Amino acid sequence: MKHARWFALGLCALLAGCAAAQTRQPRPQPLRGAALDAEVDRLMQAARVPGLALAVIEDGRIVHLKAYGSRDLEQNLPLTTDTIMYGASITKGEFAYAVMSLVESGKLDLDRSIADYLPKPLPEYEKYADLAGDEHWRKLTPRILLSHRSGFPNFRYFTEKGYEANGKLKFHFEPGSRYAYSGEGINLLQFVIENGLGIDVSELMQKQVYDRFGMKRSSMVWRDDFAANLAIGYDEQGKPLGHKKRGAARAAGSMDTTIADQAAFLAGLVRGEGLSAASKTELLRPQAAIRSVQQFPTLSEDVTDDNRGIEFSAALGWLTYRTPQGQAWTKGGHDDGTNNLTLCVADGRRCLVILSNSSNGEGTFKYLADAALGPTCLPWFWVGYIPYDHPEWRAPEARAQPHPPCSAF
Numbered sequence: 522m523k524h525a526r527w528f529a530l531g532l533c534a535l536l537a538g539c540a541a542a543q544t545r546q547p548r549p550q551p552l553r554g555a556a557l558d559a560e561v562d563r564l565m566q567a568a569r570v571p572g573l574a575l576a577v578i579e580d581g582r583i584v585h586l587k588a589y590g591s592r593d594l595e596q597n598l599p600l601t602t603d604t605i606m607y608g609a610s611i612t613k614g615e616f617a618y619a620v621m622s623l624v625e626s627g628k629l630d631l632d633r634s635i636a637d638y639l640p641k642p643l644p645e646y647e648k649y650a651d652l653a654g655d656e657h658w659r660k661l662t663p664r665i666l667l668s669h670r671s672g673f674p675n676f677r678y679f680t681e682k683g684y685e686a687n688g689k690l691k692f693h694f695e696p697g698s699r700y701a702y703s704g705e706g707i708n709l710l711q712f713v714i715e716n717g718l719g720i721d722v723s724e725l726m727q728k729q730v731y732d733r734f735g736m737k738r739s740s741m742v743w744r745d746d747f748a749a750n751l752a753i754g755y756d757e758q759g760k761p762l763g764h765k766k767r768g769a770a771r772a773a774g775s776m777d778t779t780i781a782d783q784a785a786f787l788a789g790l791v792r793g794e795g796l797s798a799a800s801k802t803e804l805l806r807p808q809a810a811i812r813s814v815q816q817f818p819t820l821s822e823d824v825t826d827d828n829r830g831i832e833f834s835a836a837l838g839w840l841t842y843r844t845p846q847g848q849a850w851t852k853g854g855h856d857d858g859t860n861n862l863t864l865c866v867a868d869g870r871r872c873l874v875i876l877s878n879s880s881n882g883e884g885t886f887k888y889l890a891d892a893a894l895g896p897t898c899l900p901w902f903w904v905g906y907i908p909y910d911h912p913e914w915r916a917p918e919a920r921a922q923p924h925p926p927c928s929a930f
Contacts (some may be wrong), residue, residue, distance in 0.1 A: 551871070551895045553577075553585065553845075560892045561589050564885040567807050568909035571755050571879055574780035577893050578865075578872040581792035582782045585893075592752040592878065595761065601736060606876045607746040607764065608776035608783075609854030611861050612741075613707050615786060616722070616772040617667050617838025619729040620710070624663075628718055631664040631803075634890040635709070638717030647707075648712070651677070651690040660696040663710055667837040668808040671706035672696045674742045675819045688865030693820055700811045700835050701819045704773030707838075711772035723770040734789045734875065737783035739772035747777060752878040754858020762858040774854065783863070783874045791869045805850045805869075807834030814920050815903050827925050828900050844898040844927075853904055855883065862886050862906075866894050898927040 552560055557577075565573055570594050577585035592600040623629040635643065636659045644653040652658050657672065665671060672692040674680065681690045692706065711722045723741040731739045738747070743766035754762040767775040793801055811833045812824040831842040841850045847868040854861035860882030865872040873893045875886065887901040887908050899906070902924035907914045912922070 525763070549891070549895060551577075552892045557893060558589075559725055561587075561889065564888055564909075567592055568881050568884045569759065569879075570877055570881050572604075572752060573875065573877040573882060573885070574600060574602060574604070574606065575789070575889070575893070576784035576874040578784065578788045578791055578874075579682045580870050581788050583788050586781060586784055588595065588637075588780060592716075594753070594755070594759075597692070598833060600752060600878070601750065602765055602781045603779050604750050604752050605738060605764075605777050605779060606752045606878060607854075607856060607859045608774070608778045608876075609856045609859050609861055610774045611778075611783070611852050611854040611863055612772065612774045612776040613704075614838045614852035615730050615776070616707065616711070616726065616803060618790065618796070619722075619725050620663065620667065620714075621796055621804050621837070622729045623714070623718070623720070623724075623725075624803075625797060625800050628720075629663055629714070629739065631667075632662050634659055635661050635663070635666075635717070638713050640717070646712075646716070649690065649709075650654075653885070655692060657692045657696055658739060661706075663713075664808065664837070665697045666706040666710040668835040669700050669702050669706060670697050670809055670835070671703050671709070671762060672698075673703045673705040673709075674701070674703075675703055675817070676705050679819070679907075681820060686880065691710060696817060699812065700809050702816050703819065704771075707773040711770075721770075722772055726770070726776075729795065730786065731782075733795050734782070734785045736778070736785055739776060739778040739782045741767075742773050743767055745898055754856075755879045755881075756858060757880045770787070770836075774856070778876075780874060780876050783876065787865070787872050787874055791865065791872060803837065805836050805839055805848075807836060809834065811834045811835060811840070811903070812902070816905060825919065825923075827923055831898050831900065833900055833903070840900075840904075842898065842900065842926075844896075846895065846897075849897065849899075851899070851904075853883075853906075855905070860886070863888070864890055864894065864897065864899065866897050881909065883907070896927070900926040902926070 541723045572590040574588040588600040643658045677686040677690040814823045814825045833842040846866045849866040851864040860877045862875045886906040890897045
């Protein structure tokens with residue numbers, strides 16, 4: 522009887538396994554060629570995106586590079602792979618790459634206080650005079666700043682009460698204690714590098730990133746030669762917003778670039794060029810778990826378990842998480858009239874770059890990522906990539922609802 526019971530249990534398990542195998546759906550394969558083009562065109566039309574450029578990288582090789590739609594609707598000008606587009610916050614990921622070159626050369630220590638690099642206390646500089654009397658700034662290190670744990674808001678004018686044009690810079694929590702996205706912190710590291718090490722960040726980016734990867738149409742500041750092939754940004758209603766000509770380098774997001782240049786950078790990063798294997802690992806490894814419901818507002822203390830299963834974390838200038846395909850890392854960029862995405866999955870073997878000249882672009886990102894890379898488990902709700910066909914998820918009450926990144930809609 523004992524053997525009969527074990528046989529019956531084993532048979533049940535076998536039958537259950539067979540049934541599961543029969544009902545298990547095959548993993549969708551990434552789209553390529555004409556099939557990917559058709560999906561991009563369909564999503565752009567459905568989401569009302571005037572222009573979008575997309576690149577796919579496999580094992581360090583660019584396998585798809587194409588621009589779709591218009592760079593200027595009023596003049597009926599097509600978007601091309603060499604069209605200048607605003608990079609926004611994807612600048613941060615490339616800045617972090619450049620910072621790691623300083624770490625490799627021994628000029629910067631990720632875990633050394635910024636006080637050790639500046640010739641005078643931070644509050645004695647006019648830009649940071651708001652911090653006078655608060656010694657928390659001495660706890661800041663390059664690692665804390667790059668992993669968005671400074672204690673600062675995104676920018677000083679984003680306060681607990683909302684936008685205040687004359688908002689004062691202050692610490693909202695203990696440096697290093699938790700994640701809160703902060704362009705202010707990234708720009709502070711630029712300030713330390715320029716004023717403490719005497720290194721111009723625009724020149725650093727040119728040498729360590731743009732020249733290294735042949736990115737001839739990328740710059741931290743506006744160049745007059747960009748004007749001949751330039752993307753105009755459009756808001757949600759299709760209103761043209763023009764293109765800001767940034768005159769000062771800002772590590773948090775002043776880069777102008779092209780899809781061809783961004784594909785070249787990402788392919789080089791995947792191949793491990795310019796950094797040692799150890800430095801690349803440090804750049805992209807988890808530094809701090811992310812528990813917040815959404816990236817913005819950055820000072821919110823609301824938390825969720827939605828992304829715990831994918832081990833969603835801050836890396837250095839990047840975000841990282843686990844997927845069934847292996848480790849993933851990503852960085853987005855967002856501004857009025859600009860939505861961008863960089864995403865690598867399968868331990869970096871498959872990557873995607875999207876640049877769009879529309880505030881509606883991010884409504885396609887979840888679908889485009891899965892189409893180009895296969896199921897990605899992209900934490901789309903956290904980063905604010907609300908699908909264009911689910912506007913209800915933009916409502917305030919949606920923040921209290923579960924949005925697990927690996928579930929199908």
